Amino acid sequence: MKKVIVQRKNGFLWIRLNRPTCRNAIDYDVMNALEEILETERNGEESALIITGSESSFCAGGDLRVFHALKTEAQAYEMLAKMGRVLYKFMTFPKPTVAFMNGIAIGGGCEIATACDYRFAVPEAKLGFVQGDLAITTGWGGASMLLEKLPYDKAMQMLWSARRYTAEEAETIGFLNGVFENESSFCTEWLQDAFVQHAEVLTAYKRVAIRKWQESNLAERMQQEIRECAVLWEGESHHRAVETFLKK
Numbered sequence: 262m263k264k265v266i267v268q269r270k271n272g273f274l275w276i277r278l279n280r281p282t283c284r285n286a287i288d289y290d291v292m293n294a295l296e297e298i299l300e301t302e303r304n305g306e307e308s309a310l311i312i313t314g315s316e317s318s319f320c321a322g323g324d325l326r327v328f329h330a331l332k333t334e335a336q337a338y339e340m341l342a343k344m345g346r347v348l349y350k351f352m353t354f355p356k357p358t359v360a361f362m363n364g365i366a367i368g369g370g371c372e373i374a375t376a377c378d379y380r381f382a383v384p385e386a387k388l389g390f391v392q393g394d395l396a397i398t399t400g401w402g403g404a405s406m407l408l409e410k411l412p413y414d415k416a417m418q419m420l421w422s423a424r425r426y427t428a429e430e431a432e433t434i435g436f437l438n439g440v441f442e443n444e445s446s447f448c449t450e451w452l453q454d455a456f457v458q459h460a461e462v463l464t465a466y467k468r469v470a471i472r473k474w475q476e477s478n479l480a481e482r483m484q485q486e487i488r489e490c491a492v493l494w495e496g497e498s499h500h501r502a503v504e505t506f507l508k509k
């Protein structure tokens with residue numbers, strides 16, 4: 262079974278995270294697949310990219326079973342920086358990007374969504390930067406990207422509280438651009454009229470945004486954020502919190 266499914270529908274590129282038994286958590290195979298897709302599809306024919314999850318989850322963040330083997334700061338940094346590079350590629354993808362959160366979006370799942378230009382969810386989705394509960398920060402550059410997308414106080418509220426928000430609350434705070442009953446209503450009520458037909462207009466606008474992020478050294482800021490997380494990762498509190506989850 263492919264862990265990441267690529268589909269082309271009505272001029273859009275769909276990426277579907279496909280590990281439903283662990284709520285589409287991200288492991289190394291998923292990171293590698295995403296990196297390859299983002300490289301090969303940069304100049305593809307589709308006008309925009311949509312990322313979603315299979316069955317009824319978007320993404321439960323990093324695969325805690327796999328990454329719990331990483332104990333030291335250096336080991337953690339290597340993994341975190343790898344996904345950080347993938348999310349920077351997402352953030353600076355030359356076309357519009359959309360996260361359609363078809364269910365739970367937790368931890369790194371919210372970091373992936375933050376890298377996208379737009380974020381939508383189904384009404385029953387729960388969303389949160391829960392990393393704080395695991396005694397770490399966002400480790401894939403999510404905080405730096407969130408501060409580009411939300412007003413300062415709203416971004417910090419989501420990060421500092423580590424709260425799980427309902428879709429309605431996440432829309433109110435500005436993390437979500439809208440809520441749709443399902444993928445089909447998202448497509449007919451939003452996606453099909455969202456973008457002009459002239460693809461060169463879409464990419465030209467995206468370059469304007471990307472230039473701003475390049476000039477404000479977003480890549481470097483994400484790296485520094487990843488270093489902060491790697492330091493905390495090594496701590497006892499983090500390892501204990503993950504063990505508690507894994508013992509459930």
Ligand SMILES: CCCC(=O)SCCNC(=O)CCNC(=O)[C@H](O)C(C)(C)COP(=O)(O)OP(=O)(O)OC[C@H]1O[C@@H](n2cnc3c(N)ncnc32)[C@H](O)[C@@H]1OP(=O)(O)O
Nearest residue numbers: 282283284286321322323324325326365367368369370392
């Ligand atoms: C490392 C980068 C930074 C981060 O992403 S930190 C955040 C990491 N993610 C988390 O802390 C989320 C942990 N998971 C949860 O809180 C819950 O499982 C979640 C997502 C709310 C779903 O709850 P439920 O729908 O009730 O499902 P459940 O708990 O019974 O889980 C079903 C199976 O999926 C597994 N799973 C869920 N999230 C996972 C994860 N992140 N890594 C590895 N395995 C994960 C879970 O262990 C369970 O497996 P099993 O069926 O018991 O074998």
